[in-house]
Amino acid sequence: MMDNDLFPRHMTSMLTEALQSARVVNVIGPRQAGKTTLVRELYGRGRFVTLDHEATLTAFENDPAGQLEALMAEGNAPLIIDEAQRSKRLALATKAHVDLHRRMGQVLLTGSSNIFSSAEVMDSLAGRVQTLVLHPLSAAEIYRAPPTALLDWAQHSADLAALPNLPEFTRSEAIDLITMGGYPEIRPLDERARQRRYRAYIDSIVDRDVADILKVRKTDALRRTIDQLAARTANELNMQELGSNVGIQRQTAEQYCDVLERLSLVKRLGAWASGEVRRDIRHPKIHILDTGIASALRNLGADSFAADAHPAALGGLLETWVFSELIKNLPYADSEWRPWHWRGDAGREVDILLETGRELVAFEIKASTTITPADLKNLKWFMSEGPGKSWKTTGIIMYLGSQPLSLGDRLFALPLSVFWAKSWPKSHGV
Template sequence: MTDIDEYLPRHLTLELQEALATARVVNLVGPRQVGKTTLVRDLFKQGRFITLDDAAILAAMEADPEGQLTSLSEELSDAPIIIDEAQRSPKLALAIKKIVDRNRRKGQFVLTGSSNVFTTAEVADSLAGRMQTLKLWPLTSAEVNRVPASRLIDWAMQSAPKLPQISDPAHLGRKNYVDLILMGGYPEIRALPLRSRQRQYRDYIDAVVDRDVADVMPVRKPDALRFLIDQMAARTAQEINTSELAKLAKLKRETVDQYLDILMRLSLVTKLSAWMPGESKRDIKQPKFHFVDTGIASALRRLNDRSFDIGNSPEALGGLLESFVVGELQRALPMQDEDYRLYHWRSADRREIDILIDGGHRLALIEVKAATTVAADDFKHLKWFANDGPGKGRSTVGIVFYLGQEKLTMGEGNFALPLSSLWTAVDWR
């Protein structure tokens, strides 16, 4: 890892600081190797750091969790105890609950792990008001470029967004975007040469299956789970019919649903539910799944910068690009002024919106195009949805992200934006 990768600023730092000031326990979850340990060690210059990846420490914690934690708490007056890979000890959660019930001091514990240690309803309910959970995702493009978090969602949710409020985006070409897709967002891996990077990403998935999955749920058929991961990488940005996937994997549908839940809890895949307008009864209700990191998805599919050329698989770029945009938007959500939720939408007659952001008072409708030019036809579903479809009578904005370099107004509250607008400065106040 280079110094520039190791110390890239993470936008979640402020959220983490605020959580420590308001909650007794902060639970920082996210995929393995995205930088959780680096973030908490860099943020907390004091405190006691222990990792349950150490077999001896894990054994001691399992033998007497309350005693071990009480002893550590007494050594530290106002600094946190930081427990890495906290999900490895099933007894940890209840022990922490007992301690923070006796001591109401904020910021007593920081837990990090690849999955949420507080999984039982009993423990989660008892810690209500005592614990805050945050998720650290792979790096965003804004973090890689050392610029502030994207505020593009807040921009879109204005009553009348204007293009001059968006600074001129970086002039990137198709090859630059393909490189971003292939690199992914894992700090230690993304800067490696392509062949080494993709080998490490594949090894990473093997390590997750071998080590992390068991912390969430025992899996009787790890080979079938590994097959399912490959299938999800090939199907990123698609609606998933679990019955069809079960036949393909030779598993029961219930097992496929369990495996998908594991992959979501380990932050390997994310799900966009279908947006429902309430009065409509014809909308397709299947969720759309996205592979969280396009670098890993590309590695599992053995894709390189030539894979998207004419004569190979140029259509493969579309799904990966859409998943890339979903990732950028999802990771920017905590930094917006208001709470927004991401969905997708498709009608029975196959009108489709790639990403729908619901702000309550306003909807942002987003299409992603793997092309360097845009045309009026690219906005037909956005305009129909807003004028004649479920968005009729509601406040909407339409955005088409594309691989060109110009930000354009397309009329009726619709805009074409270069993909690099996702990490461009926005000033709407």
């Protein structure tokens, strides 16, 4: 099994910069994504406490202000508080402390959810706290490559000649990336042990992390909800149908999805329209953000995606994998991009749509090694006749083939390996 510290995390430089410009830095992300390892390796000289220890948690709940004063590290090193979401009183105590002390990088928090999410605390800490999200490993981190510059390429050049040399890969390697997921300690295990660990991981999230945010009376219903979301990944989410299948009210289903999104386990992707006021939150797509978890919950292994197997399951998981890779790499792009999906009449849709200013990058995902004219139909219409025609739009089909292809004006087919190419013109400070 590989050691966690062998994986370079792209957030390293961003975290260092954040501690130089904010009094409090808050690193959130799912349990076991590597948050604790990252901050301890970078800032081992600082004081480290974890609220997973009951005695420490009790001390913080009884006197959070006193604990902060007593534990604050000497000099410029931050006080690191792990599993910060377990304390109900830490957020306000931290606010009071940094109101009195103006030094940057005083406190570094890690946790599975954001303790500063209440409107009262957020407003009063504006400009003093910076929150970063650490997801499980990206493909570039797994292959020890810099963050992908795919979106910068689409925005600034959109020319095959400007692409780096793309690593060769096999369909089997792509399947492994999908089914192994990105959790550093779990992904190297053999398939049976890995799937057991992922299922146990979800049980621990339901029993522990969710309880820090929401009191759930029937944890079995929440567990069934997660199973249903895994089965629906990359599909539009009908909340009424979800609640009916699980046996809960629609309002409860909404509440469960809100909590899972706060824990960075799922992401709802809104429907895009060319006018901002028309954008629709009623027809989101749902994505389980780690395809290793989604595969394990559905009991799908490498054999499930043999060449002669039904392609539907692979298509949804591949779309989710691409979406997750884009989300993991958004912080390192030159521009601020907002993710959407698009659906129109006559069955037309775009799987993933990224927007910045008046520019769009439209993605279609194909679980095949070849591209047919039918695969181009939706993107061509969207870009030439549909709502994308009045925008600067680049269309990209992500597929399992090995060759980048130019398919028309600003329309391309690209291999998955653009996500772990090692020779982009710049490495975004990593």
